Amino acid sequence: MPLADGTLVAAPAEEDSPLIPSLLTLSDVYGTGYHAAIKASVSPRTSVTVIGDGAVGLLAVLSARQLGAEQIILMGRHTARTDLGRDFGATHVIAERGDDGIGKVRDLTGGEGTHVVIEAVGHMPAYEQAVGVVRPGGVISRVGVPQYDNAPVGFGSLFGRNITLTGGPAPARAYIHTLMPGILAGQVNPGRVFDRELTLDQIPEGYKEMDSRQALKVLIRP
Numbered sequence: 519m520p521l522a523d524g525t526l527v528a529a530p531a532e533e534d535s536p537l538i539p540s541l542l543t544l545s546d547v548y549g550t551g552y553h554a555a556i557k558a559s560v561s562p563r564t565s566v567t568v569i570g571d572g573a574v575g576l577l578a579v580l581s582a583r584q585l586g587a588e589q590i591i592l593m594g595r596h597t598a599r600t601d602l603g604r605d606f607g608a609t610h611v612i613a614e615r616g617d618d619g620i621g622k623v624r625d626l627t628g629g630e631g632t633h634v635v636i637e638a639v640g641h642m643p644a645y646e647q648a649v650g651v652v653r654p655g656g657v658i659s660r661v662g663v664p665q666y667d668n669a670p671v672g673f674g675s676l677f678g679r680n681i682t683l684t685g686g687p688a689p690a691r692a693y694i695h696t697l698m699p700g701i702l703a704g705q706v707n708p709g710r711v712f713d714r715e716l717t718l719d720q721i722p723e724g725y726k727e728m729d730s731r732q733a734l735k736v737l738i739r740p
Contacts, residue, residue, distance in 0.1 A: 527694050530702065539709025539737055540701045543577065547735065548697060548708045549690030550661050551577030551638070555585055556693075557684045558634040558659035562586030567623055567631075567651050568608070570638035571599040573711040573735040574661060576606055578636045580708060583607025584700075591623055591632060593647070599734055602710060615643065620650035631656065637685070638662045642669065649675050660685035712737040 527544075531537045543549075551574050560566055566582045568575050571594025582590050583606065592608035593615075594600045600611045612622045624631055631653035637644050640662030648658045649670065658681060670676070676683060700706045714733040716724045717740070724736035 525691050527691070527698075529698070537701060537709070539712045540707055541698070541709075542737065543573075543708040543711065544694045544697055544701070545690055546688075547573040547711060548577045548580075549693045550574045550688040551579075551636075552581040552584075552693050552697060553688035553690070554578045554636040554638065554659045554661040554685060555581040555634075557686075558636065558657040560585040560587050560634055562588065564634050565589040565591075565627060565632040566634045566636065567591040567593060567648075568603075568636045568638060569593045569644050569647055569651075570662060571596050571603060572638060575636070575638035576603050576711055576734075577708050578638055578661070579603050579608050580606040580706060582634075582636070584706070587634075589627075589632070591626060591651075593619055593623075596731065598713075602734075605710075615647065617650075619647060623651040627653070630654075633657065634659065636661065640665050642666045645669050649681070652679075652681055654679045655681070657682040657684060661688060711735045715739060 529541050560582050564587055566587045568578045579590055579592055590608045591610045592603040593612045595613045610626055612619055614622055631651045633656045635648040635652045635658045637648040637660045652658050712735050714736045716736055716738055727733035
């Protein structure tokens with residue numbers, strides 16, 4: 519493995535430990551959700567909207583709660599996932615998209631929008647929704663890999679409203695020592711995003727199930 523000396527972290531757990539699913543999230547989805555919240559400077563003083571009810575979005579909810587946010591709005595349409603989001607700390611769930619979804623967020627925030635929007639999808643409609651629900655002077659933190667090359671950043675969308683656009687690929691290794699103690703102490707259980715376990719030869723099936731939304735996140739065991 520390239521750069522293994524710098525990227526691998528020994529976890530104080532046995533191979534059959536019930537903590538394994540949660541520890542696995544440190545290498546990707548938990549670190550990414552936390553990265554989104556950190557880049558946006560989430561704190562007890564910020565309201566947060568999370569767009570996307572995939573594993574990263576749900577763990578962005580968990581991370582925002584850990585950083586003290588008291589109002590966390592999760593935008594997603596899959597009830598089993600948004601129910602988990604509520605368990606992780608979402609105070610409100612909005613299933614509507616587009617203008618209807620934007621209107622719902624603004625209704626919940628006195629017409630202002632939230633201080634922070636975490637965009638965990640990567641498609642243009644999600645970006646446009648983020649622009650629609652962020653309040654003036656707020657932050658959009660993108661961790662959904664963009665499936666587009668250009669997006670509105672002009673006067674009316676970002677510049678004139680003093681919106682900060684941040685995010686990007688998560689340096690998950692940098693957060694492991696911060697996040698692991700909470701898992702080991704049983705304070706958080708991010709491994710709940712794994713709702714399917716398969717074997718190595720079933721990996722193609724796992725990708726198909728995630729693509730069709732039959733599975734949220736697949737854990738592979740030898």
